[in-house]
Structures are given as structure tokens and as C-alpha cells.
Amino acid sequence: MSIVPSRHELRKENQENIHPHLALKEDGVKQNIVRRGALGELGNQLKDLHPEKVNNDKATKPKEKVAVQLGGIKKVDNIACKENLERKTVREKPNKESDESPDSNDYTHDIMKYMQQLELDFPIKKRFLTGTKVTASMRAKLVNWLVDVHKSFGMDHDTLFLAISVADRYLQVNRTVDRTQYQLVGTAALMLAGKFIDVYPPSLEDYLYVCNDAFNKKQLLQMEVSLIKSLDFRLGFSIPIFFLRRYCKLAEVTLEEYQLSKYILELALLEYSVAHVRPSIQAAAAVCLAQAIFNDSMTPGLTYWTPVFERVTSYTYADFKHVLHEFACIVNRAKTAKDNVVREKYASSKLMKISTNLRLQGKLIKKYAAIPVKHEMF
The missing domain is CATH 1.10.472.10 (Cyclin-like)
Structure with a gap:
């Protein structure tokens, strides 16, 4: 059984165990929704919870809230919300030289090709903020x-x-x-x-x-x-997490590698420099880098991007090597970045405290961090 949860399973967990409205029905407690300021410098400040939003029933004690100061914005985690618990089964590493792939008996290959075609048909342009008032x-x-x-x-x-x-x-x-x-x-x-x-x-x-x-x-x-x-009523765009699940299932990664891959992709969401990179390329770079980090490999392309991956994804290591370099630099910068909610999110024990893992300070990350990224390659 794969450690990568299916989208249906994740949705089921979200809706039954996490969503505030369902938590309200199940627990019988009125949950507090926290007001957040708009983005610090963009103008809004956090106000105290309105009295009508607070449960005054002293007989029922709400769950603990954790307050964290984020710049000028005070963030309080919603007490009705819990992070997804990923299944902790760890599979053995596959034979990476095998020509067999899980795509042989279903429509996965055709779906992947279709999603890759959507990337080409509806791309996010390079430097799309140029000429706008948004920085x-x-x-x-x-x-x-x-x-x-x-x-x-x-x-x-x-x-x-x-x-x-x-x-x-x-x-x-x-x-x-x-x-x-x-x-x-x-x-x-x-x-x-x-x-x-x-x-x-x-x-x-x-x-x-x-x-x-x-x-x-x-x-x-x-x-x-x-x-x-x-958007012409189109919302079925390709997104990196879709390709990541497929690649992780194919590689039969460990749970730590899977969590690190997600962490890398979420960190990349904040970076304008890679926003235009095709989602399938981002996913390939994330899973390859995550495996190399947790296995102390200095040659991710040679070790983890095998002919099987090249055939299934249609990418060679050279196609995303520069993106992997940028991702390594992003991971390195995140260690000291202020007000990084992604890093705080993945510091949770439920996500294996992946953002605080000492392997993120390993030789591979230091090697890439020491080399300036040439953004003209993107």
C-alpha cells in the first residue's frame, strides 16, 4: 500500500475531522473564527474577537489556542482545525532500474499527458507582475x-x-x-x-x-x-501537488521524503521567481531533491532520476536541474526567514517537524546555496 494518501482520502479527513462547520456539529461547541489582518503593510490590523463570536458557555471549555506573532499580524490557530495526519506506512524502495511502472494497466499515463498539455495551453507567464502595481x-x-x-x-x-x-x-x-x-x-x-x-x-x-x-x-x-x-470559467488547471502525488507513488518514497517534497512546493509558492515554472517541473524537482536530502546524495540526477522516470514524465534531469538548484536555495533561506507560515506549519509534530529536520542543513543544501542562481535560465 502506498504511503501517499489519495485525494479522496485527504478530502474525507478534511471534511469529517477538520472543517470548522462539521466540528461545530460534532462537538456541540461554538468554535471561534479568528480575524486576521490583511497583510501588514497592505493596511489592515487584527482586531480582538467580537463578543458575539466567543462562546460564553463556561461549562464547555474550548480546546487550547496557540497565539503566534507574525510581524505586525497576530495569528491564532483556529481551534477547530487540525492538520491532516498522513498515513505512516513506509514502503521499501523500489528497484529504480526496473522498466515496470504502475501506469501499465490504467489510464494514468494518458491523464498525465493531458495535464501536461494543460500546462502548455494555459501557462503562467514569466515576469507576469511587470507593468502591474503589485510587487x-x-x-x-x-x-x-x-x-x-x-x-x-x-x-x-x-x-x-x-x-x-x-x-x-x-x-x-x-x-x-x-x-x-x-x-x-x-x-x-x-x-x-x-x-x-x-x-x-x-x-x-x-x-x-x-x-x-x-x-x-x-x-x-x-x-x-x-x-x-x-479565466473564461476555467479552473481545472494543472497544479504541482497533482504531479507530486504521482511521482511519489512511482518512486515509493518514504513518509519523510513525501512530507519534505510538499514542504518544498509550499515554500516555492511564496517565490515569484519560480511562479511561472510548469507544475510538473516543480514536482519533479521537489521529489528528486527530497530523496537526495534524506539519503545524503550529492548527485540527485544520477541517483534518483532514472530512465523509468524519464519515460513516465518525459523529462530528463537537465530539464529541471536549475529548478532543483533554486528550490535548494529556497529551503536554505527559509531557515532564517521571518513570518514564514509554511515553515511554522511544517514544524508541527503531525507533519514530522520536517522544516526543522537537521538534514535540511546537509552538504547538498549548502552546496547549492553557495552557488548563485541564474534566473535568466527560467
């Missing part, structure tokens, strides 16, 4: 905030990747968005992605509350309409 720094702050809100709502993992993809694509076609509108774009993108993927997405009121009344109901709905029209 790379503003984008990083928004993504960081969206990761926090997404985690608090306990939404499907794919929802986060799709939401950021939608927000980036919107800026490609609407270059008039400024700093006062950018959080509205991100919130509407998350709401739209939640409707597309989650079985029980958060309510409209939840989004308004968590955004600290930075905008009203009418504005959020209007932005949602603007997003979907600008």
Missing part, C-alpha cells in the same frame, strides 16, 4: 497570509495551490490591481478554489470575518465574478 514582496505577503487562512479553515490541500494559481493568472489579464485590492483578489481566489475542490467550503461570512472587514459582501462577490470571467 514580488506584496505577492509573498499575500501567499503567506493565504497559507495561514487555508490552514485555519482546514481546506483541501489542492485548494491552496489552485487559489494561488488563480490569483496569479488574474494579474496576467487584469493589470490594474493595486495594493488596496490585492487581498480582495486573494480572498476571492481562495473562495473560488474552495468551491471548486472542497466538499464543504467555508461560508462567505467566514471569509469576510477573517479578513477583518477589509471589504464587504458585495465587493467579494463582484471580485469572484471578475475572476471567473477573466
Whole structure:
């Protein structure tokens, strides 16, 4: 049995055990939804919880809340939300020289080819922020905030990747968005992605509350309409996590390697320099780097990108070597970055404290971190 959970299993866990509305029904306790400021410099500040949002029933004690200071934004984890528990079965490493693959008896190969074609048909352009009023720094702050809100709502993992993809694509076609509108774009993108993927997405009121009344109901709905029209009603874009699951299943990675691969991809969401890189390329670089890190290999291309992977993915190591280099640098920078919600998220014991693992300070990471990345290659 593969250690990589199926999307159906992850959804089931999310909706039954994590989503605030279901937790409310099961526990019989009114849960607190925390208001978050909009992005520090973008203007909004966190306010105290409204009295009407707090359960005054002293007979029922709510679960513990953990407060963390993130720059100028005080973040309190939603007490109704829990992180997904990945299954901890570890499989033996496959024979990487085998010509056999799990694709031989199903439609997986055709699906992968179709998703790769979608990457070419609907790409995120290189330097798509050029000419807009949104900067790379503003984008990083928004993504960081969206990761926090997404985690608090306990939404499907794919929802986060799709939401950021939608927000980036919107800026490609609407270059008039400024700093006062950018959080509205991100919130509407998350709401739209939640409707597309989650079985029980958060309510409209939840989004308004968590955004600290930075905008009203009418504005959020209007932005949602603007997003979907600008994207020509297309939301089935390729996202890195889709390819990552496939590649991890093919490689039969360990649980630690799987978690590290996800951590690398989520860190990459904050980086404007790789936002335009094809999702399948990002996934290939993440899984190859994760395996090399946990096996102390200095030659990830030779050791882990075998002819089987080349045939299944249609990529050689040379196709994503520069992306792997950039990912290694991103992992290295994350150790000292301030207000990095992704790093804090993956420091949880439920995610094996992967962001604090000492192997992330190994020779391979140091080797790539010492070499400047040539962004003109991207």
C-alpha cells in the first residue's frame, strides 16, 4: 500500500475531522473564527474577537489556542482545525532500474499527458507582475497570509495551490490591481478554489470575518465574478501537488521524503521567481531533491532520476536541474526567514517537524546555496 494518501482520502479527513462547520456539529461547541489582518503593510490590523463570536458557555471549555506573532499580524490557530495526519506506512524502495511502472494497466499515463498539455495551453507567464502595481514582496505577503487562512479553515490541500494559481493568472489579464485590492483578489481566489475542490467550503461570512472587514459582501462577490470571467470559467488547471502525488507513488518514497517534497512546493509558492515554472517541473524537482536530502546524495540526477522516470514524465534531469538548484536555495533561506507560515506549519509534530529536520542543513543544501542562481535560465 502506498504511503501517499489519495485525494479522496485527504478530502474525507478534511471534511469529517477538520472543517470548522462539521466540528461545530460534532462537538456541540461554538468554535471561534479568528480575524486576521490583511497583510501588514497592505493596511489592515487584527482586531480582538467580537463578543458575539466567543462562546460564553463556561461549562464547555474550548480546546487550547496557540497565539503566534507574525510581524505586525497576530495569528491564532483556529481551534477547530487540525492538520491532516498522513498515513505512516513506509514502503521499501523500489528497484529504480526496473522498466515496470504502475501506469501499465490504467489510464494514468494518458491523464498525465493531458495535464501536461494543460500546462502548455494555459501557462503562467514569466515576469507576469511587470507593468502591474503589485510587487514580488506584496505577492509573498499575500501567499503567506493565504497559507495561514487555508490552514485555519482546514481546506483541501489542492485548494491552496489552485487559489494561488488563480490569483496569479488574474494579474496576467487584469493589470490594474493595486495594493488596496490585492487581498480582495486573494480572498476571492481562495473562495473560488474552495468551491471548486472542497466538499464543504467555508461560508462567505467566514471569509469576510477573517479578513477583518477589509471589504464587504458585495465587493467579494463582484471580485469572484471578475475572476471567473477573466479565466473564461476555467479552473481545472494543472497544479504541482497533482504531479507530486504521482511521482511519489512511482518512486515509493518514504513518509519523510513525501512530507519534505510538499514542504518544498509550499515554500516555492511564496517565490515569484519560480511562479511561472510548469507544475510538473516543480514536482519533479521537489521529489528528486527530497530523496537526495534524506539519503545524503550529492548527485540527485544520477541517483534518483532514472530512465523509468524519464519515460513516465518525459523529462530528463537537465530539464529541471536549475529548478532543483533554486528550490535548494529556497529551503536554505527559509531557515532564517521571518513570518514564514509554511515553515511554522511544517514544524508541527503531525507533519514530522520536517522544516526543522537537521538534514535540511546537509552538504547538498549548502552546496547549492553557495552557488548563485541564474534566473535568466527560467
